[in-house]
Amino acid sequence: MLILDDDPLTAETIAHIARFIGMEAKFTTEHQAFFQALEEWLPDVIALDLIMPEMDGNQVLARLAEQDCSADIILTSGVEHEVLESARRSADENGLRIAGLLSKPFSAAQLRELLA
Template structure:
């Protein structure tokens, strides 16, 4: 297994594909899903070093997954992204940090190629 592993959960296929391609180009092993239950299963077996997490998806709110990750004792870097109100990602960042998550970064969509590469570095 690669030492750089990215887990992406996003319901916007084009955005998820963009992140996947950039991460793979930076030598990440990548897994992508748009389903919360699949995300949880992949997380447990894949042990990602970075998680790219959309905040607003059908069927699950990103904040629910942030809370779940905290309960799991997640030590991955977490990149919270949204195309909606940026205050929502800041809220998730605050909650994640308060719940003991190591590193939670927030980004708004669209994210530039340069910013994404920097975030994954």
């Protein structure tokens, strides 16, 4: 699992939960490091925060679509659920595989359920 979230504590928490259930997990708070790790590692699952400085989650999704990303994507955000749903629809229309939506704050059980 590769995680991009501008909040290092959230990113580390997601990585910890993923590792707890036996997944390999890496995280970053910067989009440039995310895309470099994506090229080097080709993860099966991506967790992506929608609201970030510099390059927001929708811009990251657009770039993932351009790269024909085949990973399952979990969208995370502290914004209203409708914003997450809108991002999901856009990603679906662009051929990305959205595995689920995770509203912040979330519980470990919610994330584990999405990863199962």
